[in-house]
Structure formats: structure tokens, C-alpha cells
Amino acid sequence: MGVPFVGEALKFLKDPFAFQLARTRQHGNVWKTRILGDTIVFFAGPKAFEFFMDEANFTRENGSPKFMQAILHADAVPFLDGDRHKKRKRLLLAAFTQDALASYLPGMTRIFERFANTWAAGGEQTIGGDLSQLGFDVADMLFAAADPDTSNTTTAGDFSTMIKGTFSPPVNLPFTAYGKAIKARDRLRVYIKDAVATKDGAGTALGYLKAARGPGGEQLTPQELEIELLHFYFAAHGGLTAAITWLLVVLGQHPDLAARLRAEADQVLGDGAPTLAQVKQLANARAVSREVLRAYPIAPTTFIGVAKKDLEWGGYAIRAGWKGAGAIWATLQDGTTFQDPTKFDDARLDDRNLGNLPHGAFVPQGGGPVDGHRCAGEALIQMAMPAFLGWFTKHYDLAFPAQDVTPAGQGLGPLPRSGVRVAITKRR
Ligand code: HEM
DSSP states (O other), X not given: OOBTTTBTHHHHHHOHHHHHHHHHHHHOSEEEEEETTEEEEEEOXXXXXXXXXXXXXXXXXXXXXHHHHHHHOTTSXXXXXXHHHHHHHHHHGGGGSHHHHHHHHHHHHHHHHHHHHHHHHSOSEEOHHHHHHHHHHHHHHHHHOOOTTSOOHHHHHHHHHHHHHHTSOOOOOTTSHHHHHHHHHHHHHHHHHHHHHHOOOXXXXXXXHHHOOOTTSOOOOHHHHHHHHHHHHHXXXXXXXXXXXXXXXXXXXXXXXXXXXXXXXXXXXXXXXXXXHHHXXXXXXXXXXXXXXXXXXXXXXXXXXXESSOEEETTEEEOTTOEEEEOHHHHHTOTXXXXXXXXXXXXXXXXXXXXXXXXXXXXXXBOSOTTTTSOTTHHHHHHHXXXXXXXXXXXXXXXXXXXXXXXXXXXXXXXXXXXXXXEXXXXX
16 A cells, blocks of 8 residues: 555556556455555456446546646546536537548548658658657647648647646646646647637537537537547547557567558558548458557556445455546456467457457456547547558558667656657658
């Protein structure tokens, strides 16, 4: 349980992935620790993960730490529960329907192409910084209808200041990381408020969210939209950046796989941006994308919940009011579900194998029903990754010099230590 009050917070924040794997190996699928005064129970493995996701057992209200709620807004969807959560979530899901996803592909491909062409002109180089800007630009196009042909580096800078401060000691002074994050958050709020007020957002998530209507005609108020969009940037940016980064690492380390993905893309894709119907035919790229989400450390845990009542799991008592979280990484690396779990296996999660897994096994973006707390962006990521793989392998060659791609320990969604060194050329 660690030292009084602070508990094991420092160990957890330093490397939440290694921390939960070590504890799960030591104690089994359900174990507890103390983080900043809270007892938190972690649930690993399909059955325990589903137990945590069951709305009868845990609520998200008052679960996440106050400093995180202050950055993202206490009224954002990950911190709501019950009917308010469901109503809000159903409206938000309007941005992830098939029609909506199909309409995002041309703009996303333009962003991919802008970066890939710069890399192709630059010889061997380190592209970690560009990948982060690419993740931001996709989010900016989707959520503020920004121009896909330019990078907004000022707002991207504010955004990274906000992220950095979110996971620093929550002391709000002008010179602390947290204090700077609050100031950056305020500038981002102004930026988003302006986008909501002045843009119709046609062909972007902003447009779909503005047009979203519930069964009784209810809609998101401008203030709710502003709150959720800030959170959407936060949710999407790191995930998108990590997803594209690890896809490039896999392509670089497995040239034979890259050749197979190119053959598939050559059969399915045309010259322009992939369409949704085409992306759905990229079965190998889809399997590789899922395996990337399983095999690389992207999101360590779910958001935190609170036990609604006294609970019991496998003989352990969990008291009402204790906190809990789904141990995503330990579940994805669970050797009883995934044989040889540290190995990257490009066919492990093809459509057939995925269908044979128990519920709660493949949970890179959380679990349970879509109108529960499962990631709203799941369908977007599961389209964007195969679309990128197909489009990139069809149009570019990648040389990947020997480098250290172990995830750089610190924090949530760590990226390769090398900074991602590549030599990209246009296919001849
Ligand atoms: C690889 C990329 C991504 C990963 C790994 C990821 C992962 C997750 C995880 C683990 C959760 C927490 C689930 C829980 O607390 O039970 C979550 C929640 C969420 N994610 Fe994602 N995410 C990704 C991309 C995105 C994108 C692109 C969006 C787009 C807006 C998004 C929007 C959300 C939202 C709105 C929630 C809160 C859902 C709720 O509480 O109802 N995510 N995501």
C-alpha cells in the first residue's frame, strides 16, 4: 500500500504499465494499493475487468482525482454517470457513426500526406515531434474544423503544456507545470469556444456534434460542446499519435509484413484517399492494427470509479466507497488469454480470432456497452489505423535503421526511446 497518504502514487505515475504488470503477477487479477489517500482496487483479466465495468458495481462520479477534473472540466463525460452520462454519451456518439467516419477520411489522408511528403523530402530523420503534431492536426481538423493543409503549432504547444501539467503535482502557481497547464487550458477553452461559435464544421466531428439530436430532440448546449471538445482533444491526441507511431515501428521492424500489407492495399485501394468501404476490406491491416493496440503500451488503465456498495470478488471484500480501475495493460498482456503475450503476432487478432475471445479480453479502449464508459473514439481509431497502414504502404517505402524502440518509461502512452528514426521515400 506504500507510505501514508502518497501511497504508491510516484511508482504508479512513473510507469503505470510496469507497475500494474508487476502487481498482477505478484497478487493475481485483483489487488489494491493506495494512491494519494485513496484505496484503489485494480481489476485485470477479462472476468475482473468486466466486473469493474458493470454499472451496478462502480460509478465514475467522484472517481477521478480533482486535479484531472479541474483540467478537463468536472462536467466532462468520463466523470459523469447514470442517466446524465448516457444522455450525453449518446449525443457524442453521433460523431462516430459510419457516415461521420467516412466523411473524415479525406481530411485525415490530406494530413497524413502532408507529413509523409515532408519526410520523403528529408532523408533519414527523427520524426517523433512530427508525429505528435500530426496527432494534434487530426484532432484539430476533427474538433475545431481546422484547415488540414496547415499545422497550428501555437495551439499544439498550449495543448502539450496542458497535458504535461495534468500529470504533475497539482500546485497552481504561475511557475509550476500545473499552474502553466491551467493557463494553457484557459487559452484552449477560448480557442474552442471560438470554433463552436463561428464554424459550422461541415465534414468534421464538430459539425456532427452540432447536428446531434436525441430521441426527444435534445441537443448539446454550446457549453457542453466546449467541455466535451476539450476533452476530445485530450482523449484523441495521445492515442492517435501513439497508434501511428507504433504502426510505423511495426512496419519498420517487419518488412515482410509491410510487403503483405502493400499487396493487400494494391488490391483494394485506389489512387486517392481510402474510402470507408475500401478500408473495411483491409482485413490484414485491421488485424495488425488491433495487435498494435494490444502489444504496445498506449492507455494504462480506465478512468477511476467508486464502488457503489460493498462488493466481493473471488473471496476479496471491496468496501463501498473504495475506488477501482480496469487494468487495461495487465489485461492485454494476460498470458491466460493471449499465448506468449509479449510477442507481436500480426494474425493473432484477425476477425475470426477476435470473435473467439471472451468479453473483456481485448480492451485497449475499455469495455462494456458503447453507451457505457467504453472509449467513444473506438470506431474512429479502428478505421484510422488500417486506413493509414493501407495508404502508407501503398504509396511509400520505409527504411528503419537499428534503434532503441523500447517505450520511454515515463507516463501515459510512452513513445519509443529513439524518437522514431526513419528514412521514408515515395514508392517508385
Ligand atoms: C489509440 C487511441 C485511443 C485509446 C487507446 C483510447 C483509450 C480510451 C480509454 C482506455 C478510455 C477509458 C475507458 C473507461 O474509462 O472505461 C477512453 C475513454 C474515452 N475516449 Fe478514448 N482512446 C483512444 C482514442 C480516442 C479518440 C480518437 C477519441 C475521440 C474523441 C476518444 C474519446 C474518448 C472518450 C469521449 C472517452 C470517455 C468515454 C466515457 O467515459 O463515456 N478516444 N479512451
